[in-house]
Amino acid sequence: MDYEFSFDDDGKPNAVLSMGHEVLGRWLTEELGQNSSKMVDLLAVIDLLDGEQLIEKNILGRDLNLRLERETVEVTALEREEDEEFPEETNLYESESIAECGLLDFKQLLLDWQEFVA
Template structure:
């Protein structure tokens, strides 16, 4: 999983760019977490509690994306994917959701968050 963090020099906004299959992680970091350091600390604390066996699961529902953590992985999913389909798709059809769902190991996700935290501190 490759990623890059940038700050817009015009408006100061932050942007996380991730490699293919992990784009939703970048959008979650940029749009849901952003520069909210208290939310970042809360997610890092939840990871520590999961690793210590004090928590079994953690969920953070945002405006557009939901973060779900367990003791093995982190999953970021667009909230629109939770809708009930009124019409069944034909066998040969499927919904394109590659940019709406991303998953990675919990330790990898922790490293990403720590890198994000360092990026915010230096910029």
């Protein structure tokens, strides 16, 4: 999983992740941002999961849900009601609405993000 951090024209941090992990970048940028207390809390949850003191943790955001388990992390875009209906056979592009990675990979991503926005 490759990633790159930058600042936009307004000085807000932005995370771009490799194909298949794009929504993780969206989660960092839109849901976590520069909120250092959320980062500290999240790192504590990861330590509890890694130490097998916790089985699972769901964090519901405005547009994205983060599910952490002992070995994996999944970010899923929340369902939105759409006015447009698609034929039953239609396959929509989902890699920007769901992504998964290992817990320790996510921890490293979070630590790198924390350092970048500090």
